[in-house]
Amino acid sequence: MDSSQATTMYPWKEIIPRMEEIRAEATDQFIAAWKNAQSRRTHDFTWHETMGYVIVKRDDAARRIVLSPRGPELLKEMGLVFDPGSVSTHPQDPGAADWDIAAAGPAAEAAETRWRPAHARFALRCEPPYLRAFSLEHLALQTTQCLRERRRILKSRLDPDEMLLSISQFPLLGTGTYIDHQGAPNGPLLRSQLLPDICLNSQPPFTLEIGGIVDRRGVVPYTGVPVFRDTNTVWPFVDEDLPADPYKGGILTQSCESNRDSACVMGSSTVATATPSAAAAPADLSANGLPSNAPWDALLNSQPPPPSRPLLLEPPSNKNCVLLDSPLFGIGSGGVLRVTLCAADLDEARSLHDQLAPISAIMAALTAATPIVKGHLVNRDCYWDVQCSTVDDRSAQERGIVPLTTAKGTLLKSRYGSIDMYLGPDETRADPAFRRVYNDCHFTYDKQSFWKMKEDHGIDSLLALHVSRLFVRDIHYASENMLSTGDTSSAMSGQEHFKRFLGCSRQNICLYPPNKCTSSGWEVEFMSLEAQLTDAENAAFITFIVLLSRVIISYRLNLYLPISLMDQNMARSQKVNAAGEQLFFFRRDVFGGRDGKSNGSGRISKRANLTPSRNTRPTSAGAERGTRGMNCSGVYAKAEYVELSVDEILNGSEAFGVTGILNIIFTYLNTMRLEYDVEQALRRQLLLVKRRASGKLCTLATWMRNFVRTHPEYQNDSVVSQSINYDMLRAMNDIEEGRVAAPELLG
Helix, strand or coil: CCHHHCCCEEEHHHHHHHHHHHHHHHHHHHHHHHHHHHCCCCCCCEEEEEEEEEEEEEECCCCEEEECCCHHHHHHHCCCCCCCCCCCCCCECHHHCCCCHHHHCHHHHHHCCEEEECCECCEEEEECCECEECCHHHHHHCHHHHHHHHHHHHHCCCCCCEEEECCCCCCCCCCCCCECCCCCCCCCCCCCCCCCHHHECCCHHHHHHHHHHHHHHCCCCEEEEEECCCCCCCCCCECCCCCCCCCCEEECCCCCCCCCCHHHCECECCCCCCCCCCCEEECCECCCCCECCCCCCCCCCCCCCCCCCCCCCCCCCCECEEEECCHHHCCCCCCCEEEEEECCCHHHHHHHHHHHHHHHHHHHHHCCCCCEECCEEECCCCCHHHHHHHCCCCCCCCCCCCCCCCCCCCCCCCCEECCCCCCCCCCCCCCCCCCHHHCCCCCEEEHHHHHHHHHHCCCCHHHHHHHHHHHHCCCCEEECHHHCCCHHHCCCCCCHHHHHHHHCCEECEEEECCECCCCECCEEEECCCCCCCCHHHHHHHHHHHHHHHHHHHHHCCCCCCCHHHHHHHHHHHCCCCHHHHCCEEEECCCCCCCCCCCCCCCCEECCCCCCCCCCCCCCCHHHHCCCCCCCCCCHHHCCCEEEECHHHHHHCECCCCECCHHHHHHHHHHCCCCCHHHHHHHHHHHHHHHHHHHCCCCCHHHHHHHHHHCCCCCCCCCECCHHHHHHHHHHHHHHHCCCCCCHHHHC
């Protein structure tokens, strides 16, 4: 696109005077989308995936691999025309295609891939050109091939010394020499002491979003990631790269599951809040679903009521943590794997949103792929909490550090994190499985938009609360069209305002209104998967999520947990080898509760975490802990929620009377009368998930950690050197290309 015709973009500081106007327009746009969808049903279920890749450059003579900032150059070679003012691209409806998508095959589909830039110059994103129709044959026989063809197309554009990896984070980002043409840090765009501006895509949406996060917070958000303590690790460990400052960020604590704001804890684990202003309110749900002044009916009393005065927390310590100082460490700088499900209508979308949320922590643990941060082994395997912390744009008032004067209220979490609430059913359509006590955590919402949606337009209270909580945050930039006083930005002509707010608040499960441009229906995006090394792995987890969504709707599964328990699960999923050693709260009977009665006592049965040896994992956690059978009269037979291993949740457990999600999916497949080759291909994909859950296959995080700790140059000091990183990434590339076998990872 000619730069002279490019859309003018305005940064956060310049749009502050118009922010309330933008909020009002965004509210109107959602109301319009909701009304337009009332009489509209998308009969065919569709879906699509979003993949992300990292480009690296190797120097074999120096045994060094660095990032390659050629992402924008590659996209230009492939003919991408990027409009900075456009809302993010979206696959078209299959009916809009002028060719037979199903018959075209993986190569033809991959050739039409929609490539797009990421925040980092060394990362790329892509989506299929059209929404995928639900076809078990396509899932079984074409998903992996489509991903392979797509990767092949991009790799054909690389230089001979470049490699393409689907990894969540480059292991050495922020330390030593880690990007080609690195340059000096402290540039005007990133304002980072660790990252030079060459790391950042120079397009306005990316520079303005990064700048908006920093400007809105008032300082660069610090994030501390606990270091893994090995035998020779200097202890206490001190990261000398950055100074610790009580107003500059949060330390990720190793035991943070009791804190709602676990990604941004500052020293003390006490939640600091303040009395919100009149423009916003802490959400409490009364019996009729309306916000009230009464405390939430918290099932577990896990969240104390907010204190009436702000608390100044203890300053963070940089001891025993690797420190990060830029939002780019968490947004658009690594590979991604997301699955978007296009529901038949809003009711189905609400059900998928709620039922998929409790499984998100399980999948985060199962796809864990980030044990190395800034050149150090860290004491966690997932990147979720790190990402949430690095993009935290809350001001000191919103974090409860200073009294509220201008902010809408105190916000208990970053703009990225787990969901605040379940949507439940529409008030006119009762669902006995949903109980309001499941929404047992505090959050702040925008009162003006809430009452406008509910009282003026009849949107039910739960959906209105869900949407209005978006508007307590600011967007970080706006296009010229958004600030126009004409009709071009009216609620009926687009959704740009509302989608900007959606982009500023990402949860483990996201709900999107129907896309007017593509005729798609209500969408639910599954966000907690980490990108896997190979296309076969990514395809397996895509298949699992798509099939699980169909099973949820077909069998009306009940996976509801209190939000507080789901948050604890998300915290546990980050830990080292969580897939093998952690226990997660889960419903004992996923078929019960639909009659309006509890399928158990409502109590929670707690068990001690698994404690296997360093290199082994139990194959039957329930049996190893000596529990009684499912016919016993103990607490497990009566409990509504029990603590289960990933193996027990997915593969089932007789000891606890748990069917197992994978067993339910296999039962579903048995009813579909599939062709033999299709059924076998699906079972092979699900077998990878099954074996990883059972411990027969390890996660990529475990593989990487073991590679480093057994490398002959490793000094048992938690440090990942350039040469170790070189050997590891070369080995990972060889595994992805099929030149080296990795039976412990792939079977």
